[in-house]
Amino acid sequence: MKKEDYLPNLVDIESPLSDEELYVLSQQYNNEGDFVSVQTRFNYAWGLIKSRKVEDQQLGVQILAQVYKDTPSRRRECLYYLAIGSYKLGEYTDARKYCDLLLQIExxxxxxxxxxxxxxxxxxxxGMIGIAIVGGVIAVGAAVLGAVLSQKKR
Known part of the structure; x- marks a missing residue:
């Protein structure tokens, strides 16, 4: 098997954990109190990022960012899931930044x-959608301006 056959599939991130699975991770995280292990924090953040709820994804990114800062040995994994979490949140510039950092490492x-x-x-x-929207706004503005000017000539 090739190396990429062993890597997490990007499609997997689109399939959220069940409510029960996320609840188990949440309970473990909460039960550890002030001394939450790095693995528990990572697992909970991973589960949150897989969620369909934006609030969960945001919390997952926050937790992973803290794990990244606190635990250098987990940075590769954190960067990968920070990129995915940011991507899912529509924060594509941040996602690219995390991915670029990851590519510097590997x-x-x-x-x-x-x-x-x-x-x-x-x-x-x-970007293309943005250009189309701006173009549409300009076209509508020009049409309105043209209509106003033609009314003034009458």
């Missing part, structure tokens, strides 16, 4: 390269 990682391409494709699509 420039030949096919998983990171694929994620980077997905982010770039989304940014390009969003």
């Amino acid at each position: 420039p030949d990682d096919p998983q990171s390269a694929k994620l980077r391409q997905i982010i770039e494709d989304k940014l390009a699509k969003e």
Whole structure:
């Protein structure tokens, strides 16, 4: 099997945990109190990022950002899921930033390269939509201005 066959599939992130599974992670996180282990924080954040709820995804990104700061040995995993979490939240610039940091650590990682391409494709699509919206607004504005000017001539 190729290396990428062992890596988490990006499609997997789109399938959220069941409410029961997320509840188990939440309970474990809450039960550890002031001494939540790095693994528990990471697992809970991972589950939150997989959620369909924006609030959960935001909390997941916050927890992962803290794990990233606190635990250098988990940075690779954190960057990957921070990129995915940011992507899911529509924060594509942040997603790209995290992915670029990840690619600095592992420039030949096919998983990171694929994620980077997905982010770039989304940014390009969003850019085209933005251009279309601006173009539409300009066209409507020109039409309104033309109508107003033609009314004044009468």
